[in-house]
Amino acid sequence: xSDMQALLDDFYGLDRELSxxxxxxxxxxxxxxxxxxxPHAGQWWQEGVFPVHLIPKLGELGVFGPTLPEEYGGSGxxxxxYGLMMQELxxxxxxxxxxxxxxxxxxxxxxxxxxxxxxxxxxxxRMASGQVIGCFGLTExxxxxxxxxxRTTAKKGGKGYILNGAKRWITNGNLAKIAVVxxxxxxxxxxxxxxxxxxxxxxxxxxxxKASMRMSVTSELYFDNVExxxxxxxxxxxxLGSPLSCLTQARFxxxxxxxxxxxxxxxxxxxxxxxxxxxxxxxxxxxxxxxxIVDMLxxxxxxxxxxxQLGRLYQAGAMRYPQVSLAKRDNARGALEVARMARxxxxxxxxSVDYVPMRHMANLETVDTYEGTYEVHTLIVxxxxxxxxxx
Amino acid sequence: xxxxxxxxxxxDTATKIRLNPGDTAIQTDGIKWVINPYDxxxxxxxxxxxxxxxxxxxxxxxxxxxxxxxxxxxxAMGADRAIHVMTDAVIDSxxxxxxxxxxxxxxxxxxxxxxxxxxxxxxxxxxxxxxxxLGLPQVTVVIELNVDVESRRIRAERELxxxxxxxxxxxxAVITAQRGLNEPRYPTLPNIxxxxxxxxxxxxxxxxxxxxxxxxxxxxxxxxxxxxxxKILTGEPEEAAKELARxxxxxxxxx
Numbered sequence: 345x346s347d348m349q350a351l352l353d354d355f356y357g358l359d360r361e362l363s364x365x366x367x368x369x370x371x372x373x374x375x376x377x378x379x380x381x382x383p384h385a386g387q388w389w390q391e392g393v394f395p396v397h398l399i400p401k402l403g404e405l406g407v408f409g410p411t412l413p414e415e416y417g418g419s420g421x422x423x424x425x426y427g428l429m430m431q432e433l434x435x436x437x438x439x440x441x442x443x444x445x446x447x448x449x450x451x452x453x454x455x456x457x458x459x460x461x462x463x464x465x466x467x468x469x470r471m472a473s474g475q476v477i478g479c480f481g482l483t484e485x486x487x488x489x490x491x492x493x494x495r496t497t498a499k500k501g502g503k504g505y506i507l508n509g510a511k512r513w514i515t516n517g518n519l520a521k522i523a524v525v526x527x528x529x530x531x532x533x534x535x536x537x538x539x540x541x542x543x544x545x546x547x548x549x550x551x552x553x554k555a556s557m558r559m560s561v562t563s564e565l566y567f568d569n570v571e572x573x574x575x576x577x578x579x580x581x582x583x584l585g586s587p588l589s590c591l592t593q594a595r596f597x598x599x600x601x602x603x604x605x606x607x608x609x610x611x612x613x614x615x616x617x618x619x620x621x622x623x624x625x626x627x628x629x630x631x632x633x634x635x636x637i638v639d640m641l642x643x644x645x646x647x648x649x650x651x652x653q654l655g656r657l658y659q660a661g662a663m664r665y666p667q668v669s670l671a672k673r674d675n676a677r678g679a680l681e682v683a684r685m686a687r688x689x690x691x692x693x694x695x696s697v698d699y700v701p702m703r704h705m706a707n708l709e710t711v712d713t714y715e716g717t718y719e720v721h722t723l724i725v726x727x728x729x730x731x732x733x734x735x
Numbered sequence: 736x737x738x739x740x741x742x743x744x745x746x747d748t749a750t751k752i753r754l755n756p757g758d759t760a761i762q763t764d765g766i767k768w769v770i771n772p773y774d775x776x777x778x779x780x781x782x783x784x785x786x787x788x789x790x791x792x793x794x795x796x797x798x799x800x801x802x803x804x805x806x807x808x809x810x811a812m813g814a815d816r817a818i819h820v821m822t823d824a825v826i827d828s829x830x831x832x833x834x835x836x837x838x839x840x841x842x843x844x845x846x847x848x849x850x851x852x853x854x855x856x857x858x859x860x861x862x863x864x865x866x867x868x869l870g871l872p873q874v875t876v877v878i879e880l881n882v883d884v885e886s887r888r889i890r891a892e893r894e895l896x897x898x899x900x901x902x903x904x905x906x907x908a909v910i911t912a913q914r915g916l917n918e919p920r921y922p923t924l925p926n927i928x929x930x931x932x933x934x935x936x937x938x939x940x941x942x943x944x945x946x947x948x949x950x951x952x953x954x955x956x957x958x959x960x961x962x963x964x965x966k967i968l969t970g971e972p973e974e975a976a977k978e979l980a981r982x983x984x985x986x987x988x989x990x
Contacts, residue, residue, distance in 0.1 A: 346749060346751070347750075365927060365928070365931065368807065368811065368922070369927055376921055405923050406923050406925050407924070410924055414925075421928065429924075
């Protein structure tokens with residue numbers, strides 16, 4: 345890493361606020377991503393393949409459920425350490441981070457928080473090692489920002505429950521051995537279920553038409569009279585608040601992850617402007633380019649500050665979900681804007697996947713939308729401060 | 736088997752080196768420090784030996800307090816415990832070897848492994864000098880290592896210019912690792928957390944009772960001259976090629 349890259353990485357000296365373990369964990373994931381992901385990211389993205397061969401290595405590295413206690417396969421790291429891991433994965437590609445986010449923040453967290461002791465012991469250690477991949481079925485074809493309008497049902501019947509319905513935009517859908525599915529019970533209350541994906545009546549279809557998140561597997565799930573045993577239900581889950589609390593975890597990861605994508609764009613753009621000669625001088629020596637680079641840096645520093653403070657609140661047990669919403673909203677949008685500016689600075693080269701900004705930019709369009717759109721988070725924060733529900 | 740691995744903390748190879756006029760050491764502010772890459776091969780090899788034959792891998796490092804970062808990294812890779820010989824003084828290879836040998840002697844090891852050289856000063860002396868200090872056989876620049884625990888014999892392949900050499904020697908011995916010996920592992924997250932609880936014994940250099948008078952004094956340190964700006968030839972290929980040939984002949988004098 346050049347001096348300039350290092351300066352851009354930590355312009356505000358935030359490393360001073362991190363513990364030695366947090367730095368070591370970040371560097372470990374960074375090195376892994378530098379060696380195993382970055383050289384191939386453009387190609388994998390272009391070909392639309394997820395690097396499944398990395399799953400066991402990621403498990404061994406400890407990126408799945410790292411904040412969970414050791415007895416469930418976690419390492420008990422701080423929220424900031426978890427966030428920094430997400431940052432480094434997303435520096436590689438948002439699809440890679442999404443894979444880890446869904447496994448850790450959504451599927452594992454749902455089982456950890458709402459599952460029985462038996463469910464936790466049965467699934468979490470194998471999910472931490474990457475042997476069992478999970479997905480999280482909340483969004484439906486006709487229920488995105490309004491998940492309470494879901495149509496999937498789990499009626500009493502058979503040996504326990506009968507699941508019917510469909511989910512859409514499900515990350516890891518076709519990679520998963522288990523799906524955490526949210527459905528309405530006989531009383532219309534939203535409950536969570538752990539559904540092995542080889543249960544008869546369950547099917548997943550991969551969505552191949554994405555021009556974004558091409559290195560991530562995204563699927564539709566169909567449940568056609570899927571018969572589940574009694575113990576498939578997550579006993580502590582009840583109501584929409586349950587899946588939403590899982591989303592808070594994943595959104596926390598996004599607040600950090602997007603910093604990684606933004607830094608990658610900023611660093612490549614800065615490097616490029618130093619070496620690209622136009623009108624007899626590096627374009628970095630022009631006022632317009634400098635303004636652009638400084639604007640990007642300014643966004644990145646804002647994002648870093650927000651993420652770090654959110655992490656400290658998380659650790660202190662003092663994090664409120666509207667705070668997560670503000671960070672998710674601003675950091676996803678901030679990274680998207682940084683990526684767009686980087687794309688412009690690279691001129692024609694900027695549209696090629698030989699460079700990083702276009703790939704990040706296309707991915708970040710998804711990140712800006714999923715896990716609560718920019719607008720949804722605006723309304724969550726608005727409701728929090730004004731005490732008026734504008735949904 | 737009790738294995739000692741000698742680890743040096745060095746500036747990251749991508750770090751920009753700064754010098755003030757008259758300095759005899761580089762400016763250390765703002766430097767990113769890492770484990771000497773050749774020592775990483777040494778650590779990895781020790782861990783593999785331990786995984787096969789059992790025993791213990793002990794990290795030994797020398798330097799100021801910042802060196803603990805490198806030690807923690809080695810522990811996170813899987814080493815069992817560490818000894819940190821503390822000093823802020825500028826020392827040469829001879830003093831370093833004496834101090835490391837003293838610690839090694841006190842504990843007694845079946846094998847001492849380190850990188851073939853450190854990438855900061857490129858002296859490539861400490862491994863060999865430690866062997867001399869301890870009166871042990873040594874094999875340097877090793878690219879393949881086989882240890883027979885039963886017979887206590889080592890068979891090592893070492894890299895030579897355009898050839899390789901296979902040597903056999905008895906344990907205990909000193910081995911220095913070359914790139915190609917193995918692919919060092921990543922410190923995993925669970926191991927990083929475990930490493931926090933591992934013992935790092937701090938030993939002041941002065942307490943070892945070794946002569947710390949350096950044999951070598953750095954008189955002067957200068958950065959390499961800046962590379963002159965590249966010349967770009969423009970115009971038709973035929974003319975550019977002619978001009979290139981002329982420059983190579985007349986200016987660069989290489990053809």
